[in-house]
Amino acid sequence: MPRARANGLELEYETFGDPAHPPIVLVMGLGAQMITWDTGFCELLAARGFQVIRFDNRDIGLSTWLDDLAVPELSAAGQADAPYLLSDLADDTVGLFDALGLVKAHVVGASMGGMIVQQLAIDHPDRLLSVTSIMSTTGDPSVGQTSPAALATLTRPPAKTRAEAIEQSIANFRTTGSPGYPASGEYLRHKATRAYDRAVHPAGTLRQAMAILASGDRTERLRDVRLPALVVHGDSDPMIDLSGGKATAAAIPGAELVVLPGMGHDLPEPLWPEFVAGIVRTTARARAEDTPGTGPAT
Structure with a gap:
């Protein structure tokens, strides 16, 4: 896979579809x-006339790990001592745009990722065409x-071993997944094994979690966003309940x-057509641009 130099980091990424088509960056x-x-989801979007770009955020996967930073802890007051914020991850995404030559x-x-794209809409609205936030929230603790x-x-x-980590991941998937669209044991084992064998970085996950806690409530700043926006949420999400999606919208x-x-806190294959239809509907609301690679999809 290629890597892009972005915001002082290296971000692992992959593209699907025609580079001449409008870009959609998945966070x-x-x-x-x-x-x-x-x-399969990326290919489904690409078939609708997009160049689809997926990437590893900082501190995870095959992108730069920031192990020179401290592993954060929660203070007695419950405030996160975070070495970076969601705004930094949003800046990373814009850095990826720049590295790939994407104007918008x-x-x-x-x-x-929904929190990050919300932050992008706040900090970098001039670089966006539309925003879709899935199973996310505003940062309002209520x-x-x-x-x-x-x-x-x-x-x-x-987990201390590969086998333990895979079993733990499968159990986690079953706890947070969609009760209306349960995944097979075979699929969950494949997913957990592939993720473990590709990269394991618990310290990065903890730093990302602290970034969420320390970044605060975006609600008032989101009121100034003037971009086509879609919010998708399941009514059975145990990780971020439906009130988070309603508040975002x-x-x-x-x-x-x-x-x-x-729908729970995952992206079940039977719902991919719903996701894609909503994304296409939202991108169609965006104003067509003259810049190559940012025109409307079909």
Whole structure:
């Protein structure tokens, strides 16, 4: 896979589709590698007339690990001592735009990735064509609550062996996944094994988590966003409950909210057509640009 020099880091990325088509940059969530955007989903988007770009965020996957930074801890007051913020991850994404020669792009983020694309819309609206936030929230601590079972998946000590890590991941997937679209054991084992064998970096996941906690509430700043926006959320999400998606859509003027029954905190294949239809609908709202690679999709 290629790597791009961006914001002083190296970001691993992969592209699908025709480079002449409008770009969509996919931003993944906490501790999740770019392969969590399934290849089939990327190809489905590319078939709708987009150049699709997925990448590993900093401190995860095959992008730069920042192990020279301290492993953060929560203070007694509960405030995160974070070595970087979501705004830094948003800047990384813009750095990827620059490295790939993208003047503007559509962005789609899932979970923490949704938080990052919200931050992009706040900090870099001139670089965006549209924003899609999936299973995410605004940073307002009163919304987007996590169930005790889902919280336990985030706070377990790191596994000591490959086999233990794979079994732990499978259990986590079952806890947070979509009850209306349960994945097969074979699929979950393949997913967990592939992720472990590609890269394992618990310290990076912890730093990303602290970035979420330290970045605060985006609600008021989102009210100034003037971009076509889509918010997608499941009604059965144990990691970030539906109130997080509703708050996000309420904060962004003109945002469309799509609530999917039976969806949890994952991207189940039976719902890919729903995701793609919403993304295409949202990108069609964006003004066509003369710049190559930023025109409307078909």
